[in-house]
Structure formats: C-alpha cells, structure tokens
Amino acid sequence: xxxxxxxxxxxxxxxxxxxxxxxxxxxxxxxxxxxxxxxxxxxxxxxxxxxxxxxxxxxxxxxxxxxxxxxxxxxxxxxxxxxxxxxxxxxxxxxxxxxxxxxxxxxxxxxxxxxxxxxxxxxxxxxxxxxxxxxxxxxxxxxxxxxxxxxxxxxxxxxxxxxxxxxxxxxxxxxxxxxxxxxxxxxxxxxxxxxxxxxxxxxxxxxxxxxxxxxxxxxxxxxxxxxxxxxxxxxxxxxxxxxxxxx
Amino acid sequence: xxxxxxxxxxxxxxxxxxxxxxxxxxxxxxxxxxxxxxxxxxxxxxxxxxxxxxxxxxxxxxxxxxxxxxxxxxxxxxxxxxxxxxxxxxxxxxxxxxxxxxxxxxxxxxxxxxxxxxxxxxxxxxxxxxxxxxxxxxxxxxxxxxxxxxxxxxxxxxxxxxxxxxxxxxxxxxxxxxxxxxxxxxxxxxxxx
Numbered sequence: 001x002x003x004x005x006x007x008x009x010x011x012x013x014x015x016x017x018x019x020x021x022x023x024x025x026x027x028x029x030x031x032x033x034x035x036x037x038x039x040x041x042x043x044x045x046x047x048x049x050x051x052x053x054x055x056x057x058x059x060x061x062x063x064x065x066x067x068x069x070x071x072x073x074x075x076x077x078x079x080x081x082x083x084x085x086x087x088x089x090x091x092x093x094x095x096x097x098x099x100x101x102x103x104x105x106x107x108x109x110x111x112x113x114x115x116x117x118x119x120x121x122x123x124x125x126x127x128x129x130x131x132x133x134x135x136x137x138x139x140x141x142x143x144x145x146x147x148x149x150x151x152x153x154x155x156x157x158x159x160x161x162x163x164x165x166x167x168x169x170x171x172x173x174x175x176x177x178x179x180x181x182x183x184x185x186x187x188x189x190x191x192x193x194x195x196x197x198x199x200x201x202x203x204x205x206x207x208x209x210x211x212x213x214x215x216x217x218x219x220x221x222x223x224x225x226x227x228x229x230x231x232x233x234x235x236x237x238x239x240x241x242x243x244x245x246x247x
Numbered sequence: 248x249x250x251x252x253x254x255x256x257x258x259x260x261x262x263x264x265x266x267x268x269x270x271x272x273x274x275x276x277x278x279x280x281x282x283x284x285x286x287x288x289x290x291x292x293x294x295x296x297x298x299x300x301x302x303x304x305x306x307x308x309x310x311x312x313x314x315x316x317x318x319x320x321x322x323x324x325x326x327x328x329x330x331x332x333x334x335x336x337x338x339x340x341x342x343x344x345x346x347x348x349x350x351x352x353x354x355x356x357x358x359x360x361x362x363x364x365x366x367x368x369x370x371x372x373x374x375x376x377x378x379x380x381x382x383x384x385x386x387x388x389x390x391x392x393x394x395x396x397x398x399x400x401x402x403x404x405x406x407x408x409x410x411x412x413x414x415x416x417x418x419x420x421x422x423x424x425x426x427x428x429x430x431x432x433x434x435x436x437x438x439x440x
Contacts, residue, residue, distance in 0.1 A: 009434060010402075016383050017403035020284055022276035023294050027269040030301040037302070124335075189299065191331040197416025215310040216320070219416035220327035222334035226393050230417045230425065 040182070044091050052080035056101035060087070060154045062175055086206070087156060093190040095206030096123040098157045107153065113137060114148040121162040124187040128166045150174055156183070191220040193240055195232045202227040202234055209237030253317035261308035272301060275318065279325050282403045285387075286329045286396065296332055300325040315413070318404065322414040326396050333392055386436035394429030397422060 023029075044062065051059040052071040056079060069080035082100045089095035104112045113136040120135070121127050133145040149160040150172060161183045165171045173180035195202040197217040202224060203209070221227040224234050224241035234240050251259070251270070259267030279300060283293035303324050311320055387395055393415070400406045400414060411422045 006430075009430060009437075012383060013398065013402040016387075017281055017285055017399060019277040019403070020281040022272075022280040022297065026276050026294075026297065026301065027272035030272070030298050030305060031265060031268070033298065034302055034305050038306075188335070189331075191327065192334075195416065200416075215307050216312055216315065216323075217416065218327065219323070220331050222330045222392055226330075226391070229391065230393050230415070230421050 041091050045088060048084065048087060050080045050083045050087065052076045052083060053103045053105075054079070055105065056103035057083040057154050057157055058103045058106065060156060083157065089206060090156060091186070093186060096187075096190060096192045096204060097206055099206075099208055100157070102154050102157055104153075110136070110138070110141070110144065111148040111151065114145050115152060115154075115158045115160075118149060118152075118158050118160050118163060121159055123159075123192060124190070126162045126164050126184065129163055129171065130166055132163055146171065162187075193221045193224065193227065195219045195221055195227055200232045202232045202240055204235075204238040204240045207235055207238035209235060254313050257308060257311050257313075257317055260305065261311065268305060271304070271317075275321055276301075278318075278404050279321060282322075282325060282399045283329055285403070286399055287332055292332065296325070296328045299328045303328070316410065319406070319410050319414050322400055322404070322406070322410075323416075326400070326415060330392060330396060382437055383433075386433045389436050390429045390432050394425040394432070397425050398429050398433075401426060 045067075047063040047067055049059075049061045049067055050057060050069045051061075052069070054071075054073060054075045060083070069077065069084050071077035071080045079100060083098075086095055086098050086100055090098070104115060107115065114132055117132050117135045129146050129149075130139070130142045132149070133139055133142045136145060138144070146163075149163055152158050152160040152174070155161070155174065161173060161180045163171065170177050170180055190205065192205055193202055194205050194213060195218075196213045197219055202221055219232075221232070227234070251267070253271075253274075256267050256271050256274075260271060276297065279297045280293055283296040283300075284290060287293050287296060300321065304321060307324075311317075387398070390398065397411055397415065400411055406414065408419050408422050411426075412419045415422070417425075
C-alpha cells in the first residue's frame with residue numbers, strides 16, 4: 001500500500017493526462033462532417049410540411065406536397081408555425097422536447113393509445129415494439145402496434161423512431177432506415193440539460209423560458225444533481241429532473 | 248509559414264479559411280484528445296468527441312469572442328460534449344473498457360533495450376506502469392463527474408483556477424472546492440484498496 005502526498009498524486013495525474021497522439025486526419029474528417037450535416041438539415045427543412053388544426057399538430061410530412069405550414073384558421077396556422085420552428089430546432093440539435101400540442105382526434109382508438117405511449121419514450125432513449133404494445137394495453141398486439149407506429153401522422157413529435165425490434169434491430173421506418181438511424185444518432189449526441197454561466201440556471205434543452213443562451217455562456221450538464229453541486233439551480237419553468245423528457 | 252497567434256487563427260477560421268482550421272486542429276488536437284480519452288475511456292469515443300468539438304468550433308467560430316483564450320473556449324466546448332457522453336455511460340463501464348484495452352496492449356512493449364536483463368526490467372516497469380494506471384483509472388471513476396472533468400483540464404493542460412472557472416461556467420471557489428474534493432476521493436481510493 002502506498003501513500004499519496006500532494007506531490008506524488010500531482011505527478012501521477014500529470015503522467016496520466018499527458019498529451020496523446022491525435023488521429024491523423026482529424027481536420028479533414030471534421031470538414032467533411034460539417035458539409036454533410038449542414039446539407040442534411042437544409043434538405044430536411046426544404047421538404048418539411050406541418051399541418052395543424054386549432055387543437056394541435058395533425059400532420060407532419062417530408063417531401064409530399066409543398067413544404068411549409070398549413071391550418072384551417074389563424075390559430076391553427078399559429079400552431080403549425082410553432083411546430084415548424086420546434087422541428088427546425090429539433091433537427092439542428094437545439095431542442096429535446098416539444099411544447100406544441102398534437103391533435104390525434106382523427107386517429108383510431110388503438111392507434112391513439114400506441115402513439116400516446118410512444119410519446120412517453122424519453123429523448124435519446126429507445127423501446128421495443130412489444131414494450132409499446134404492452135404499455136398501450138394490449139401485449140399481444142405487437143404487430144398491430146408496429147403498424148400503428150408506421151402510420152404515425154405526426155412523426156418526430158410523436159417519436160415512433162425510438163421504437164426498435166427486440167434484440168436491437170432497427171425495425172421499420174416510414175422515411176427509411178437511414179433516416180431512423182440519423183435521428184437516433186442525433187438524439188444520442190444532443191445534450192438534454194444546459195445551463196447559463198451568467199444566470200446559473202439549468203434548463204432542459206429547448207426550454208421556452210430561457211432566452212437563447214449565448215454560445216459563450218452555454219454549459220452542458222449530465223444531471224441536475226451535477227449542476228447543483230457546482231452552484232446551478234434548476235429552471236422553474238421547464239423543471240429539469242422532474243420530467244422524463246416528454247412535452 | 249507564418250505563425251499566427253491563436254486569436255488571429257480564429258479570425259481566419261471564422262472567415263472560412265480551411266488551412267487555418269487545419270493549423271488550429273494541429274495545435275490543439277493532441278490536448279483535446281487526451282482529455283477526451285481519459286474522460287471517456289475508449290479511443291473511438293474520444294475521437295468522436297474531439298471531432299464534435301472541432302465541428303462546433305468550426306460552425307460557431309463567428310461567435311468566438313477574443314476576450315476568451317482560444318484554449319479555454321475549446322475546452323468549454325469539449326467539456327460540454329464529453330460531460331454529455333459521460334451521462335450515458337456509468338463510470339464503472341468507462342474504466343472497465345479502458346482496463347481491458349490497456350491489458351491487451353501494454354504500452355511498454357517497445358521499452359526493452361538489448362539483453363535479457365534489461366528486457367526483464369522493462370517488462371516489470373511496464374507492468375508497474377499499467378498497474379498504477381489501472382489503479383488511477385479506477386480511482387478516477389469514483390470521482391464525481393464535475394470534479395473529474397476539472398481534474399482532467401487541470402492536469403492535461405495546467406489550466407489556472409480562473410480558466411477552469413470560465414471553461415465550466417462556475418465560480419473560482421467552486422473550482423477550488425471541487426478539485427480538493429476530487430483529489431481527496433482519489434487519495435482515499437488509491438490508498439484504501
């Protein structure tokens with residue numbers, strides 16, 4: 001057993017953290033990635049259509065009909081615009097939950113239960129088709145749950161992409177598996193909690209109460225307790241730590 | 248080639264000059280990489296985190312303010328990326344992964360000079376180094392995330408208390424207390440096992 005006075009611990013730590021050889025093609029890799037990420041987000045927004053009723057978002061689609069928003073009256077159009085903006089932030093990795101309501105009145109009862117179950121899957125996580133069937137109240141209807149998810153009228157907002165096959169297979173996706181993979185990857189690499197170094201308040205990413213935090217003040221946290229331990233307090237509006245990441 | 252100061256380099260990166268970005272990456276890549284490597288455990292995860300950091304540096308270069316040292320600004324981005332990745336993986340797994348990797352490929356492999364005796368000594372040295380490193384990895388895994396992150400920045404690049412405070416958006420007193428707490432946990436873990 002050794003003793004570790006300050007100096008020997010310092011030396012041990014310095015040796016532990018000495019610079020390592022960085023991968024050779026780091027810069028070119030980053031430049032390529034920057035181009036493809038920007039192209040992907042631009043492409044999505046060029047194809048996105050959001051349709052709302054006065055009660056909420058009723059339809060989200062990519063690539064069919066003209067891109068943009070639509071609604072039957074002024075309040076429906078306002079909701080559609082809000083949905084569009086929240087989706088843009090979501091695709092750009094600036095939002096992890098949706099405030100905008102959805103209107104599932106036109107969907108059959110079982111499908112509605114499946115979709116409201118899917119909404120409870122937290123951002124960045126995944127569940128299986130059988131988990132969804134079970135929580136929608138019909139454990140034997142695994143295939144029907146899959147079909148209901150496949151006909152999700154409000155993809156992304158109702159996160160049917162977070163449902164996978166038992167054993168980890170991707171399953172299916174209306175917009176194709178590369179898109180499903182891209183969304184799961186996006187969520188894996190988007191933080192869920194961010195604080196402001198000036199206000200020392202920690203919010204869920206996308207909180208409407210926090211004015212846009214300037215990049216130089218943005219601090220990411222792994223957990224609300226971590227933030228508290230270094231002098232941050234949780235936001236009273238989005239209440240991080242009390243919810244599961246669901247709007 | 249002219250040596251640009253860090254801030255001049257950032258101006259060029261913000262103006263979209265790719266060679267300036269490459270120079271910046273050459274300058275900071277190794278330091279960013281070791282911090283990410285030690286925090287995340289696996290080289291692949293570390294490379295990914297550093298790539299994401301540099302990507303944000305590139306796309307956010309225009310929001311860079313010269314009042315910040317470039318290194319502090321980069322460490323802010325890097326720690327934002329790493330801390331979120333640490334959320335997904337328990338500390339136990341991080342050290343287990345790094346332990347199995349180090350065990351499979353000891354880095355003292357080429358240390359031997361000529362002769363059987365020096366090779367034997369080199370082997371013992373290497374084994375001792377690996378043993379100590381594993382101990383430290385394991386001990387570091389016990390340090391809470393925020394303190395572990397500050398220790399990494401402090402020892403990888405000698406950041407001052409005020410630079411650490413700025414990089415993490417916390418007060419200098421919090422930096423001091425977190426570092427002290429982290430080191431006392433480390434000491435207890437290294438001596439107590």
